[in-house]
Amino acid sequence: MKVSFAKRVMIQDFQGEFVKKMLKSATSPDLIPFSGGIPNPISFPVEEMEKAAEAVLEKNGVLALQYSTAQGYLPLREFIAKRYEKKGTHVTAEDILITNGSQQALDIIAATLTDPQDDILVEDPSYLAALQTFHLYFPNIHTVELEQDGANIQELQSILKKHNPKFFYMIPDFQNPTGLTYTLEKREKVAQALKGTDTFLVEDSPYGELRFKGKQQPCLHSFLGEQCIMVGSFSKTISPGMRLGWILCTHKELREKMVEYKQLVDMHTNIFGQMILSEYLAHNDYDKHIEKIKELYRHQAETMIREMKAHFPSSVSYTDPEGGMFIWVTLPEGMTSIQLTQRAEKAGVLIAAGDPFYETKRNVRTFRLNYSNSSDEVIVKGIRILADEIRKMQEEK
Amino acid sequence: MKVSFAKRVMIQDFQGEFVKKMLKSATSPDLIPFSGGIPNPISFPVEEMEKAAEAVLEKNGVLALQYSTAQGYLPLREFIAKRYEKKGTHVTAEDILITNGSQQALDIIAATLTDPQDDILVEDPSYLAALQTFHLYFPNIHTVELEQDGANIQELQSILKKHNPKFFYMIPDFQNPTGLTYTLEKREKVAQALKGTDTFLVEDSPYGELRFKGKQQPCLHSFLGEQCIMVGSFSKTISPGMRLGWILCTHKELREKMVEYKQLVDMHTNIFGQMILSEYLAHNDYDKHIEKIKELYRHQAETMIREMKAHFPSSVSYTDPEGGMFIWVTLPEGMTSIQLTQRAEKAGVLIAAGDPFYETKRNVRTFRLNYSNSSDEVIVKGIRILADEIRKMQEEK
Numbered sequence: 038m039k040v041s042f043a044k045r046v047m048i049q050d051f052q053g054e055f056v057k058k059m060l061k062s063a064t065s066p067d068l069i070p071f072s073g074g075i076p077n078p079i080s081f082p083v084e085e086m087e088k089a090a091e092a093v094l095e096k097n098g099v100l101a102l103q104y105s106t107a108q109g110y111l112p113l114r115e116f117i118a119k120r121y122e123k124k125g126t127h128v129t130a131e132d133i134l135i136t137n138g139s140q141q142a143l144d145i146i147a148a149t150l151t152d153p154q155d156d157i158l159v160e161d162p163s164y165l166a167a168l169q170t171f172h173l174y175f176p177n178i179h180t181v182e183l184e185q186d187g188a189n190i191q192e193l194q195s196i197l198k199k200h201n202p203k204f205f206y207m208i209p210d211f212q213n214p215t216g217l218t219y220t221l222e223k224r225e226k227v228a229q230a231l232k233g234t235d236t237f238l239v240e241d242s243p244y245g246e247l248r249f250k251g252k253q254q255p256c257l258h259s260f261l262g263e264q265c266i267m268v269g270s271f272s273k274t275i276s277p278g279m280r281l282g283w284i285l286c287t288h289k290e291l292r293e294k295m296v297e298y299k300q301l302v303d304m305h306t307n308i309f310g311q312m313i314l315s316e317y318l319a320h321n322d323y324d325k326h327i328e329k330i331k332e333l334y335r336h337q338a339e340t341m342i343r344e345m346k347a348h349f350p351s352s353v354s355y356t357d358p359e360g361g362m363f364i365w366v367t368l369p370e371g372m373t374s375i376q377l378t379q380r381a382e383k384a385g386v387l388i389a390a391g392d393p394f395y396e397t398k399r400n401v402r403t404f405r406l407n408y409s410n411s412s413d414e415v416i417v418k419g420i421r422i423l424a425d426e427i428r429k430m431q432e433e434k
Numbered sequence: 435m436k437v438s439f440a441k442r443v444m445i446q447d448f449q450g451e452f453v454k455k456m457l458k459s460a461t462s463p464d465l466i467p468f469s470g471g472i473p474n475p476i477s478f479p480v481e482e483m484e485k486a487a488e489a490v491l492e493k494n495g496v497l498a499l500q501y502s503t504a505q506g507y508l509p510l511r512e513f514i515a516k517r518y519e520k521k522g523t524h525v526t527a528e529d530i531l532i533t534n535g536s537q538q539a540l541d542i543i544a545a546t547l548t549d550p551q552d553d554i555l556v557e558d559p560s561y562l563a564a565l566q567t568f569h570l571y572f573p574n575i576h577t578v579e580l581e582q583d584g585a586n587i588q589e590l591q592s593i594l595k596k597h598n599p600k601f602f603y604m605i606p607d608f609q610n611p612t613g614l615t616y617t618l619e620k621r622e623k624v625a626q627a628l629k630g631t632d633t634f635l636v637e638d639s640p641y642g643e644l645r646f647k648g649k650q651q652p653c654l655h656s657f658l659g660e661q662c663i664m665v666g667s668f669s670k671t672i673s674p675g676m677r678l679g680w681i682l683c684t685h686k687e688l689r690e691k692m693v694e695y696k697q698l699v700d701m702h703t704n705i706f707g708q709m710i711l712s713e714y715l716a717h718n719d720y721d722k723h724i725e726k727i728k729e730l731y732r733h734q735a736e737t738m739i740r741e742m743k744a745h746f747p748s749s750v751s752y753t754d755p756e757g758g759m760f761i762w763v764t765l766p767e768g769m770t771s772i773q774l775t776q777r778a779e780k781a782g783v784l785i786a787a788g789d790p791f792y793e794t795k796r797n798v799r800t801f802r803l804n805y806s807n808s809s810d811e812v813i814v815k816g817i818r819i820l821a822d823e824i825r826k827m828q829e830e831k
Contacts, residue, residue, distance in 0.1 A: 040547075040685070040687060040691075041632065042546060042547065042688075043545060043548050043552075044549055045549075045695075046695050053694070075501050076500075078496045078499075081499040081500070083491055084495075086495070087491035090484070090487035090710075091484060094480055094484035095484065098480030099475045102475075102480065102483065102673035102674070102676065103472065103674060104472050136700075137534060137701075137704065138700055138701055140701045148442060149440055150437070152440045166701075169698055170698050170699070173699075174440070235435070235438065264435055272501075276500075276706065277501045277701075278497075278500050278705040279499065279706045280701065280702070280703070281704075288437070294443045298443050301541070301563070301566055302570075303538035303541065303677065304534075304563075304677065305677070306534075306677070307707050308675040309673065309675050309676045309710075310704050
């Protein structure tokens with residue numbers, strides 16, 4: 038039977054095609070996994086979660102299995118609100134919508150704000166799965182260059198003025214893919230540029246809790262208030278498998294629309310998981326747990342940077358993340374990261390070529406390295422293999 | 435800040451507006467709850483789920499908390515496939531996509547097949563939350579009259595011919611809202627009408643397992659094969675709060691598009707819940723558990739029917755469901771169910787007026803009664819109150 042599909046699932050976006058090809062080639066467990074972005078299992082509190090599950094089912098079993106409300110479990114929303122409050126962002130549980138991970142949060146925001154041909158704005162490069170989800174709504178996507186300290190302000194101002202985008206999607210802390218963090222000055226300037234416009238700022242912060250060096254920066258919400266929608270997640274600190282993220286939106290009308298939309302697409306986020314996570318958070322030291330993850334990632338990042346310094350040609354540059362899971366590497370002029378990706382795979386190392394993280398740029402020199410899932414030994418081995426391949430590419434030129 | 439919303443969240447559909455008003459008035463726990471559609475907590479295997487959670491976290495804790503695949507947990511898909519197999523529907527785990535409850539299944543199907551102004555077909559009346567979700571994609575919705583034994587075949591043929599709809603959404607067993615079930619003859623005729631057309635049949639069967647009398651009928655998939663997409667759920671037999679449903683689609687190209695779409699909107703259904711449910715199913719007697727729910731619902735339905743026979747004026751007619759959770763009542767000519775709904779609420783009983791279940795008909799004489807959440811005593815009391823109100827309405831005419 039021949040199917041006439043909806044246009045939204047027939048989009049041949051570069052991101053999707055690239056990821057499909059990448060996944061096809063990258064299924065071997067023997068390859069060194071610098072291409073991924075999954076948390077280290079050290080961040081999963083398995084035993085504590087078992088206790089939490091037991092407690093919830095003992096005390097509140099019927100509630101945990103019955104239908105619940107679209108906005109999400111109140112005690113979990115309260116926990117999240119209090120955590121923002123502690124960092125100086127004045128919000129309440131009422132401002133929060135629990136989603137199936139931050140991926141659904143991005144989808145809900147885009148669906149609520151974007152009609153076909155509406156203008157939206159993203160960083161260049163940006164998180165590739167966000168780009169793919171935004172494509173579902175047929176927007177005109179504009180990009181703003183991401184500099185070492187945050188978005189290029191002049192370009193940002195010019196796009197805001199010219200296109201009045203529905204929203205500007207950005208990841209201010211340890212960005213995916215670059216690992217870059219906005220400085221305080223850049224945050225202030227971005228907020229200034231947006232103030233008075235009709236553009237929402239969507240501040241995605243999946244790694245925000247995982248700062249392992251440098252000084253915590255204020256979230257954009259603290260400058261922009263209801264003009265800033267924040268997206269958060271427990272995926273990088275407790276469990277991605279539970280699919281528990283959230284949207285923080287202090288703009289009442291917008292939040293209500295998003296809650297209604299959530300209800301239409303899947304009623305509510307699974308309450309079973311929400312209650313168990315909430316129980317876990319109530320009876321364990323979340324900060325101490327996060328400290329353990331940060332220690333590990335700090336060590337892994339330092340090891341990777343140290344090895345790159347020691348073995349990469351000096352013509353190769355890279356970011357030095359203050360947190361999160363990624364380093365962004367730039368090859369010398371004349372090389373492409375797709376070339377290196379192919380050679381590295383043959384030599385036993387997977388890396389994420391930069392191309393799919395850009396909306397339009399192709400054959401770029403940049404690629405992403407992930408360190409969260411590799412031991413010292415693996416990092417040392419993998420970086421040496423990459424260094425060898427880069428040198429060979431240089432010699433072959 | 436003024437928001438320019440996407441059109442899809444600005445739809446002022448009758449269903450949405452009606453439900454909002456209904457929810458506003460119906461929050462009191464003192465009112466008799468014949469309006470809802472939530473499962474009786476007897477169907478929640480709390481203790482067994484606690485054991486299953488413990489076992490999963492002991493044996494496979496890291497897997498249960500880590501990222502997983504978009505299509506869903508293989509052992510759970512295998513269990514579902516085997517259950518279809520036992521009923522004579524030849525399918526494999528490969529044909530199944532796990533969703534956040536059947537609500538997301540409906541959304542994924544509509545999103546994958548429907549562009550604005552595409553034609554789709556639903557029963558009249560139909561499940562109101564399905565109508566609302568379909569509206570998100572701006573289709574032309576056609577309706578086919580639901581007779582006592584299933585869809586009006588002549589009308590169905592005529593609409594198929596004239597409009598070539600993308601899909602025909604129907605609930606063949608103990609339909610929501612009517613409680614009606616398609617006879618074998620009607621199933622065959624519906625299948626015949628669809629064969630050779632480009633219209634998919636979407637067979638939603640949330641209550642299919644809950645047949646408490648009469649003979650099990652074959653699913654439409656057994657007549658239509660890959661032209662039939664089936665939607666199922668554990669919400670009515672184990673837990674709605676875990677949000678675990680599925681799409682069964684033996685059309686490979688369509689299924690692959692739906693899996694891709696699922697990945698874009700929320701990566702995957704929470705694996706934590708999927709593994710725990712799967713563990714529960716592997717170590718408990720699901721059929722015996724369902725038997726317990728069926729016994730209860732059979733008894734509740736019989737009590738409600740008995741009381742209606744004894745107390746409703748003979749000019750009131752109603753369906754006699756062979757399973758599921760609902761009875762559909764038709765008032766005498768000249769009365770509207772909205773009127774009765776308002777009067778009944780004042781007298782202490784909530785019922786679901788028929789109007790929002792129809793795509794276009796208004797001021798109808800039909801309404802929905804739910805018995806799954808009321809004791810004998812409450813059913814007896816509630817039906818007498820309704821009978822009184824109907825009589826008073828008759829006298830006032």
